[in-house]
Amino acid sequence: MTDTSQTAVSSSRVTFMLVFTTLLWGGSFVFNKLGFRDIPPVTFMFLRFALATLIMTVVCLPRLRRLDWRITWKGTVVGLALAATNLSFVLGLSGTTASRAGFLNNLFVLFIPLLCYLVWRERVDRWSFLGIVLALVGLWQLARGGVEGFSYGDFLSTVCALFIAIHIITVSKVLRDEDVYLISFVQFAVVALAGGAICLFMPSQPLRVGPLSAASLIYCAIFPTVICFTLQNRYQRYTTPTKAGLIYTLDPVWSMLGGMAVLGERLSGKEWVGCGFIFGAVALPMLIRRYREWRIGIDYRRA
Template sequence: MSKLTHEDPRSSKATFWLILTTFFWGGSFIFNKIGFREIPPVTFLFFRFALATLLMAAICLPRLKRFNRNVLRKGLIVGAALAATNLSFVLGVSGTSVSRAGFLNNLFVLIIPLLCFAFWRERFDRWTATGLFLALAGLWQLAQGGVEGFNKGDLLSTLCALFIALHIISVSKLLRDEDVYLLSLVQFATVTAVGGLLFLVLPAPPFAIGPVSGGSLLYCAIFPTVICFTLQNTYQRYTTPTKAGLIYTMDPVWSMLGGTLILGERLTAGESLGCSLIFASVVLPLSIKRLRERHLGIDYRAEGAAAE
């Protein structure tokens, strides 16, 4: 792939669409929380990905001739990580505020280099170490500043960050030239199967899908699932992982704004400080790395992108 300059229109276009994905992802915190008022979290997860699977299957009809065992095998592996991500996500969001969940989920940016260092001895610089220190300080402050301390929902949201990191790493390590649409279809179907199994096995309270929860389901199936996966897989190749990571830090900002304006959530001073420290823990190392990239004139993704 040829190097892109800072003025390359593909890089600017990618920035716009990736920012839009963070807006939709931020909205998913809000609409999941609203949907949980009528639909239990695991049931909501099942219906969301069942709808997403049907939509992606319709999109993939012209591509089904490319489907093979390799796509199925890799899609199932990555789909298992996606299932763990979304299961911990819905359980975490249901147990804490969307603002706290959003910032805790964003810790995946720090967990990725930590895992890469632990398993592949990839370089772990001092700025990432500084970020981890700030993150720990932020977690401690959240525990001190919240009414319920660091509750079960917070723990699951932090665990979700680990699964997000594992999903991203599995995508980068396993997926190369496969059709990203077919892989997304297998991933969505895998999450649907896990959600359906839990729906059948675990006792769930009675529920009803009304206009509000139904609208929440449609939003979560279409925008942060089908559309965001498509946009991410299409445009992230035209920027660097560092720049993409910086863009994705907007996700918890949108969720916090939505939680405040739509759900009426309010953070205490201690919670605000904790979230600010966690936000800084992610933004600081990424900003330093991005400045280095700009100094070197790097504005493209080094690795080859998956086939469209």
């Protein structure tokens, strides 16, 4: 059933719940890295979304009778974009650190206006252009600071940011008033099917699921997948896109802290500078837009 609740949600609650989703997503970088120790990245993606699909099947049991061709088609379209996002995510993360991947993934905020300009000729404002310049400087510093320079994992993490932007744009252009639970169910199933198909054509790799990798798989299937999608669908509509985007810049902060605390990752001086430029590239345009919204009284909206 589509949620048509008209109940007001406080701005502080919306902010808290969206910050909480960034914490869960930031933790997924660490848990994916732990899971990759036993499970190949693409197999991990397949198992993660297969488990998430099973969970959503249980959640959606009362709704499945409303699953029609329109929801299936739209869910498939956004699901293919999500599959590309997650494939580049796991392959990128497996080839770089959680800290670097987190900041590189966050470049999606800059890819969105670029794609909108290329496809729909929507104007790129000067602050977005400044962010793009800062991001390029940050990427250059990362390339100079890493042991392997700008590795294939860094490249794929940047490609992942592009697919994140494509997924977000696809959701905004394709979806309207569909049941978000059924759409999530179809999306997860499409990603699981795509992952399974890729695994069939890949050379067989050793697979052993120990307690740590099993816990990582369960965490990634439940928290940054089922719960994060549900919370974002539930609360993001109560705030402005600018404020939500600003909150989402916390993702790489959590991934970096988790990588340092759990995985023992450390950044060189140039890597710190590069990550700082990339963070500023994303946060500065958002802060300026948020300030403008605040000046004219735009804060949050009702459902």
